[in-house]
Amino acid sequence: MDTAQASEANMTSLFGLVDCNNFYASCERVFNPALNGKAVVVLSNNDGCVIARSNEAKALGIQMGEPFFKIRNLVEHNYVHAFSSNYVLYGDMSDRVMQTLSQFTPHVEVYSIDECFLDLGDFYDIDLFSYAWNIKKTVGQWTGIPVSLGVAPTKALAKVANKLAKKSKKANGVLVLTEPYHIQKALEATKIEDVWGVGSQYATFLKKHNIHTALDFSIASENWVRKHMTVVGVRLLKELRGESCLELEEITPPKKGICTSRSFGTKLTKLDDVLEATASYAARCAKKLRSQKSCARLITVFVQTNRYSENDRQYYNSKTICMPVATNSDIELIHYATLALKAIYKPNYFYKKSGVIVTEIIPENHIQYDLLDTVDRDKHSRLMKVMDGLTDRFGRSKVMVAAQGVNKDWILRSDYKSPCYTTRIAELPVVSNLI
DNA sequence: TCTGGGGTCCTAGGACCC
DNA sequence: TCTGGGGTCCTAGGACCC
Numbered sequence: 001m002d003t004a005q006a007s008e009a010n011m012t013s014l015f016g017l018v019d020c021n022n023f024y025a026s027c028e029r030v031f032n033p034a035l036n037g038k039a040v041v042v043l044s045n046n047d048g049c050v051i052a053r054s055n056e057a058k059a060l061g062i063q064m065g066e067p068f069f070k071i072r073n074l075v076e077h078n079y080v081h082a083f084s085s086n087y088v089l090y091g092d093m094s095d096r097v098m099q100t101l102s103q104f105t106p107h108v109e110v111y112s113i114d115e116c117f118l119d120l121g122d123f124y125d126i127d128l129f130s131y132a133w134n135i136k137k138t139v140g141q142w143t144g145i146p147v148s149l150g151v152a153p154t155k156a157l158a159k160v161a162n163k164l165a166k167k168s169k170k171a172n173g174v175l176v177l178t179e180p181y182h183i184q185k186a187l188e189a190t191k192i193e194d195v196w197g198v199g200s201q202y203a204t205f206l207k208k209h210n211i212h213t214a215l216d217f218s219i220a221s222e223n224w225v226r227k228h229m230t231v232v233g234v235r236l237l238k239e240l241r242g243e244s245c246l247e248l249e250e251i252t253p254p255k256k257g258i259c260t261s262r263s264f265g266t267k268l269t270k271l272d273d274v275l276e277a278t279a280s281y282a283a284r285c286a287k288k289l290r291s292q293k294s295c296a297r298l299i300t301v302f303v304q305t306n307r308y309s310e311n312d313r314q315y316y317n318s319k320t321i322c323m324p325v326a327t328n329s330d331i332e333l334i335h336y337a338t339l340a341l342k343a344i345y346k347p348n349y350f351y352k353k354s355g356v357i358v359t360e361i362i363p364e365n366h367i368q369y370d371l372l373d374t375v376d377r378d379k380h381s382r383l384m385k386v387m388d389g390l391t392d393r394f395g396r397s398k399v400m401v402a403a404q405g406v407n408k409d410w411i412l413r414s415d416y417k418s419p420c421y422t423t424r425i426a427e428l429p430v431v432s433n434l435i
Numbered sequence: 436t437c438t439g440g441g442g443t444c445c446t447a448g449g450a451c452c453c
Numbered sequence: 454t455c456t457g458g459g460g461t462c463c464t465a466g467g468a469c470c471c
Binding site for chain 2: 043044045046047048049051065066067068069070072085230231232255256257258259260261262263306307308355413
Binding site for chain 1: 467468469470471
């Protein structure tokens with residue numbers, strides 16, 4: 001946005017930020033009301049660490065990212081209810097929340113699975129507080145998910161408002177910041193490390209320079225900020241001063257890199273096992289590419305051992321292959337992922353994780369074909385369509401390329417998973433030798 | 436025993452070209 | 454012997470987000 005546009009936007013810009021409270025934990029509660037008032041945590045893949053906590057779990061002192069084994073005692077004594085992550089459920093609940101929000105303004109930006117920016121620029125003249133409160137109430141009634149809502153003239157200020165809305169008992173989940181005096185008070189009450197865009201590195205640096213709150217930062221010199229925090233810092237500075245620099249991004253641009261990686265449920269040493277896992281990740285990348293109608297030219301595979309086991313020999317390596325023609329076919333990506341993995345695999349290591357990254361992504365209708373190409377791309381594309389159709393209907397892992405394996409020794413551990421309450425998964429026998 | 440996964444943007448510096 | 458300078462592209466690394 002240029003300066004003229006920006007200053008024009010400033011006349012009326014107004015953003016809402018809706019954030020689902022403790023989202024994954026709240027999703028688990030919607031379908032299991034007995035959990036209300038109880039400490040609930042949701043675990044990362046492999047039930048490794050805590051990635052979501054209800055307020056009661058926070059009150060027990062459980063930290064974000066805490067390894068699960070450290071709180072196993074609490075779980076066993078029933079003080080805490082733990083769930084493996086159930087992304088199908090959370091994705092579906094997220095869709096419902098976003099659908100509900102779009103009833104209130106046509107211009108929404110789905111910022112993450114549990115956050116959404118709203119353009120409220122047309123609503124300056126109405127009673128913003130009632131409107132905001134109505135949004136919160138409606139989402140609660142229609143989806144069962146509690147949300148907090150901050151409203152302010154810029155995205156960064158809406159973030160500030162949202163955080164305070166959640167924290168303050170008085171605000172009770174809704175805070176509208178339009179008056180300069182209120183904005184100033186809010187900035188004063190916001191610690192610098194809680195500002196959107198200030199991570200741990202910058203927070204430490206800024207505190208060293210006596211900047212402890214968002215207000216301190218907002219009165220720093222622009223040149224000083226540019227010098228130490230690049231143009232990104234300057235944008236933040238302006239946003240906190242009320243000058244809108246970040247627009248609402250309603251259309252999600254296609255991703256420039258797509259990565260699928262997982263830690264294995266157990267340590268793997270055999271090439272075949274690592275191959276099966278890696279092939280599955282390649283297929284996931286292919287599916288993600290197809291869903292955004294893209295193809296990729298580069299594929300990178302990496303493997304690593306468990307960096308926490310001090311007694312094991314450590315190994316990390318990666319290999320990138322430039323494919324002759326950009327593709328989004330399971331079969332081709334698995335083929336090249338296999339080649340890449342074989343190039344870096346070394347026997348006698350305990351592998352804990354592998355991953356597939358695809359880059360140099362282009363729209364699928366912009367592919368440059370190779371004269372010497374021997375792949376029947378039409379056939380692949382038709383096959384992938386059929387497979388996607390089956391996957392969408394019957395769920396993942398029902399149809400796959402044989403290289404992905406059926407033994408799945410590497411599969412994720414997920415001992416505490418709730419049912420997929422909202423999406424029916426029909427039963428269908430595994431078809432493994434389709435190709 | 437057990438420690439997540441998937442993204443974005445910006446900058447500095449080197450290579451290369453004319 | 455003298456040893457320019459501007460532009461572009463690429464990459465690695467560092468910061469951030471959820």
